[in-house]
Amino acid sequence: MKRHLLSAADLTRDEAELVLSTAEEMRSLADRPIKKLPALRGRTIVNLFFEDSTRTRISFEAAGKRLSADVINFAAKGSSLSKGESLKDTALTLEAMGADAVVVRHGASGAPHRLASSNWIRSSVVNAGDGTHEHPTQALLDAFTMWRHLGSLDGRRVAIVGDVLHSRVARSNALLLHTLGAQVTLVSPPTLLPVGVETWPVETSYDLDAVIPKADVVMMLRVQQERMHAAFFPTAREYSRRYGLDGRRMASLQDHTIVMHPGPMVRGMEITADVADSDRSVIVEQVTNGVAVRMAVLYLLLGGSQPAETEQPAETDTEGADA
Amino acid sequence: MLGSPSIHSASFNEPSREAEKEVRRPVTAPEPAAGDTAPQSTHPEGRVVLDARDISRALTRIAHEILERNKGAQDLLLLGIPSRGVPLAHRIAEKIAAVEGGSVPVGSLDVTMYRDDLRLKPARTLLPTEIPADGVDDKVVVLVDDVLFSGRTIRAALDALNDLGRPQAVRLAVLVDRGHRELPIRADFVGKNLPTSLVERVRVTLADTDGTDAVVIEETGADR
Numbered sequence: 345m346k347r348h349l350l351s352a353a354d355l356t357r358d359e360a361e362l363v364l365s366t367a368e369e370m371r372s373l374a375d376r377p378i379k380k381l382p383a384l385r386g387r388t389i390v391n392l393f394f395e396d397s398t399r400t401r402i403s404f405e406a407a408g409k410r411l412s413a414d415v416i417n418f419a420a421k422g423s424s425l426s427k428g429e430s431l432k433d434t435a436l437t438l439e440a441m442g443a444d445a446v447v448v449r450h451g452a453s454g455a456p457h458r459l460a461s462s463n464w465i466r467s468s469v470v471n472a473g474d475g476t477h478e479h480p481t482q483a484l485l486d487a488f489t490m491w492r493h494l495g496s497l498d499g500r501r502v503a504i505v506g507d508v509l510h511s512r513v514a515r516s517n518a519l520l521l522h523t524l525g526a527q528v529t530l531v532s533p534p535t536l537l538p539v540g541v542e543t544w545p546v547e548t549s550y551d552l553d554a555v556i557p558k559a560d561v562v563m564m565l566r567v568q569q570e571r572m573h574a575a576f577f578p579t580a581r582e583y584s585r586r587y588g589l590d591g592r593r594m595a596s597l598q599d600h601t602i603v604m605h606p607g608p609m610v611r612g613m614e615i616t617a618d619v620a621d622s623d624r625s626v627i628v629e630q631v632t633n634g635v636a637v638r639m640a641v642l643y644l645l646l647g648g649s650q651p652a653e654t655e656q657p658a659e660t661d662t663e664g665a666d667a
Numbered sequence: 668m669l670g671s672p673s674i675h676s677a678s679f680n681e682p683s684r685e686a687e688k689e690v691r692r693p694v695t696a697p698e699p700a701a702g703d704t705a706p707q708s709t710h711p712e713g714r715v716v717l718d719a720r721d722i723s724r725a726l727t728r729i730a731h732e733i734l735e736r737n738k739g740a741q742d743l744l745l746l747g748i749p750s751r752g753v754p755l756a757h758r759i760a761e762k763i764a765a766v767e768g769g770s771v772p773v774g775s776l777d778v779t780m781y782r783d784d785l786r787l788k789p790a791r792t793l794l795p796t797e798i799p800a801d802g803v804d805d806k807v808v809v810l811v812d813d814v815l816f817s818g819r820t821i822r823a824a825l826d827a828l829n830d831l832g833r834p835q836a837v838r839l840a841v842l843v844d845r846g847h848r849e850l851p852i853r854a855d856f857v858g859k860n861l862p863t864s865l866v867e868r869v870r871v872t873l874a875d876t877d878g879t880d881a882v883v884i885e886e887t888g889a890d891r
Contacts, residue, residue, distance in 0.1 A: 647790035649786055
């Protein structure tokens with residue numbers, strides 16, 4: 345693996361599968377009386393959150409702590425950032441404190457990349473969401489959730505529905521799921537598809553009812569009103585009728601199809617309460633899996649002298665010499 | 668039989684966590700002498716010290732010794748240390764079941780994250796940990812591994828076990844004890860004591876994972 349996790353596209357198929365299988369081992373920890381592993385003892389992880397987040401920050405915090413790392417939470421509010429400190433000076437401060445990994449969420453697309461490539465810091469940078477660009481650990485936890493329910497993702501059909509334009513989750517998922525062999529269809533009103541989507545490894549559709557009966561996974565996205573500075577659809581009610589997942593549409597799904605949502609949900613907008621609370625919904629499980637997947641990522645980046653290697657597939661072949 | 672020409676280079680290149688112990692160990696003064704005298708028959712593939720039937724007999728004896736020591740199969744839990752310890756634990760459990768009837772719970776215990784040399788190599792792949800639903804509390808846990816060498820894996824296993832619960836007792840069964848302990852650890856049940864030189868490498872292959880049952884001693888220091 346590379347030293348940083350900035351984009352879902354950074355991961356090869358082998359690396360992505362290594363994260364998933366490592367996450368599977370990490371997940372079993374949740375059932376144990378002592379939810380702690382010693383792998384990152386003495387390492388320092390800084391959660392650098394310039395944008396609001398509950399689930400991702402708590403998830404990274406729990407992941408770091410369960411691996412015995414020292415976790416420092418740094419939120420933009422209440423820090424010197426509100427006094428006008430730049431990203432660079434913040435980074436230099438973190439470097440001086442000896443951070444081994446910086447988990448960064450930023451409103452500007454590309455901020456984690458800047459942090460990683462600037463030589464301001466030597467630590468690993470993990471992108472926890474940058475603007476409307478990428479959110480690779482969310483894609484990994486989504487893929488992990490699908491993998492647990494459906495087995496191999498080869499040839500599986502995944503429909504990602506809603507505000508693709510403002511969604512970093514959609515982009516990361518499209519890239520990662522393509523790497524893992526799934527077929528992704530983005531379903532969205534024309535106004536909410538990003539420019540250049542034709543270069544993504546996906547199909548697109550404007551018609552939800554035509555796509556979902558064939559889908560193995562339906563992933564609903566939140567309409568990100570806070571990032572919308574123009575009128576993208578006439579009314580919320582119209583959006584909801586054309587692109588919302590309700591009981592009627594759920595009835596047209598295949599029996600094994602799961603319904604996902606990266607959260608936070610707006611019930612009644614993109615998903616109705618009866619769907620969100622149904623047996624098909626794995627939304628709560630996604631949160632549980634998020635901790636396991638982030639543990640896997642942190643372990644594989646920081647657990648050894650350098651990030652895990654996947655070049656040698658014959659790894660266990662000649663193993664077995666002593667105790 | 669098992670020897671492929673790649674074995675020697677494999678012990679240097681592949682990232683098996685056991686394999687590097689011989690490599691990282693500096694060959695200190697006493698060893699060159701041992702290296703001169705020790706190898707009786709130096710086949711490039713190494714020398715087979717236990718074949719499939721020897722291994723089967725050793726495991727049968729270990730199974731009987733475990734039962735004798737424990738006065739039966741009650742509260743027993745066999746935990747194999749991946750990768751080779753797991754099939755060995757299953758085989759011992761089968762042999763115990765054949766003697767006592769009933770079945771003995773078997774699990775696996777990965778110690779990767781508890782190793783003291785975790786920081787010395789790139790992050791390693793985790794292997795499965797499967798603990799039976801009853802847990803380890805108040806069980807007589809028998810750790811099973813293929814080769815006992817420095818004792819560091821067992822120390823890691825004891826730490827891992829500590830995070831899983833409080834067994835009534837912990838015992839250790841190994842197929843081969845090759846000596847050279849670096850920690851105050853010993854095995855309760857040993858298939859074969861195998862005096863070795865530090866430049867040698869003990870390889871256990873099992874039908875479940877490698878196609879054949881055998882214990883082989885290879886020279887790794889010879890070409891250095």
